[in-house]
Amino acid sequence: MKLVVLGLSLSSSWGNGHATTYRALLKAFAARGHDVLFFERDVPWYARQRDLADPDWCRLAFYADLADLDRWASELANADAVIVGSYVPEGVAVGRWAQRHARGAVAFYDIDTPVTLANLARGHFEYLSPDLIPGYDLYLSFTGGPTLARLEREFGSPAARALYCSVDADAYRPADVPKRWDLSYLGTYSPDRQPTLDRLLLTPARAQPHRRFVVAGPQYPDDIDWPGNVERIDHLAPADHAAFYTASRWALNVTRADMIAAGWSPSVRLFEAAACATPIISDVWDGLDTLFQPGHEIILARDGGDVIAALDGADASAIGEAARVRALAAHAATHRAAELERYLGEAASYRDRADAEAA
Known part of the structure; x- marks a missing residue:
């Protein structure tokens, strides 16, 4: 063709x-x-x-x-x-x-x-x-x-x-790098995503100053009050994504408001992180459970407390491995x-x- x-x-x-x-x-x-x-x-x-x-x-x-x-x-x-x-x-x-x-x-x-x-x-x-x-x-x-x-x-x-x-399974796989961050987010700034990012990443960062967080992506306004334990990376080339995810104990998925309202709208970052065996904490929307099994292949969070609970208690390694199996079997x-x-x-x-x- x-x-x-x-x-x-x-x-x-x-x-x-x-x-x-x-x-x-x-x-x-x-x-x-x-x-x-x-x-x-x-x-x-x-x-x-x-x-x-x-x-x-x-x-x-x-x-x-x-x-x-x-x-x-x-x-x-x-x-x-x-x-x-x-x-x-x-x-x-x-x-x-x-x-x-x-x-x-x-x-x-x-x-x-x-x-x-x-x-x-x-x-x-x-x-x-x-x-x-x-x-x-x-x-x-x-x-x-x-x-x-x-x-x-x-x-x-x-x-x-x-x-x-x-996800390109050849490009996204676990890398041989040490863990640097407890929770990471990769995405371009969007006004309708920012309240969720505040709730699910910045709030836990302020509550747990001993943990390390990172937000990678361009176009974030200069007036955002980033906590001291949140690292900023302005742009991350795709060649560096796998190492970024692998260096994260958990990856955060944040969805735009219109896509939450419609449901069944996965971000490419969801599959990329999963293919790297990085466990994912995601906001909640209809249809997500058809892509990954909540509690087994992904953790769902409605507020910062849910995020902190996952960081403190969930079996990150097992969830990440299960997500990778699912991503390669259904989302490659x-x-x-x-x-x-x-x-x-x-x-x-x-x-x-x-x-x-x-x-």
Whole structure:
């Protein structure tokens, strides 16, 4: 299969979770014998922070603007399938361009589904508009559960399927490093995540000054009052993630408000930490128990007291090992690539039937 992807970024993981998601998925997809071409808008903030400029498992091309895309129209026309991702700059226009030029199945890959639906409800059509959704043969969603039926029922998607994030098992595994922190968090600053981070990490840090904590990720405001036992790392390249997780006795998972409301919206960090056998303490949302078994493969926390109880008493090693087994068995990139292959095949069949009926 020849697959063309127009995504937010493949080359830079700075300030976004899209790059690592695409890398794991498309690397595994290419390993199944497929040809992949990824188009990325050439923007200065990613150009200054590229940590994968020349992947050896797919072609990576940069375009300057919408007009510059036209020189690649033949690539879309000759592709078996095309995927347009969420948060692509001028994504509505890019989506229309893809639907106009593609002859194979066209899918939308929403790595931000609850945020997208909240934006649509407010009339904010930054990268997707309601009229585009029926034109996509397939809606691949980071959110599963009831949201999938809603996408089909309310927005007219011909087929909405969950395609959760995944982990590259070759890149994420326990590293040979000593433990440095009792609890770590890896994630870009987000205003709606910060109250949970305050409750589940900063509050325990203030209550237990003898413990060591760390928050890694960019864009945190200067006015945050970080306790003295909370280390800050501004940016952590993906190559350093496995060592970071392994150096943590526990990893914290914090979910955005829209994704908590929708449920069934796992973060890629959840699977990455698990693959490193680092036990996870997570906030609580519907559908999490379908991914990891609470109390056995993950610890759920509603407040700082729950976090402190886990740090003081839970069997971290056993939980981490159980989470790793589950991540490799169900959430590795090889599994997601097989799902993507199946979904694109179904979408192609749907498109062929629709074309035949129209003729």
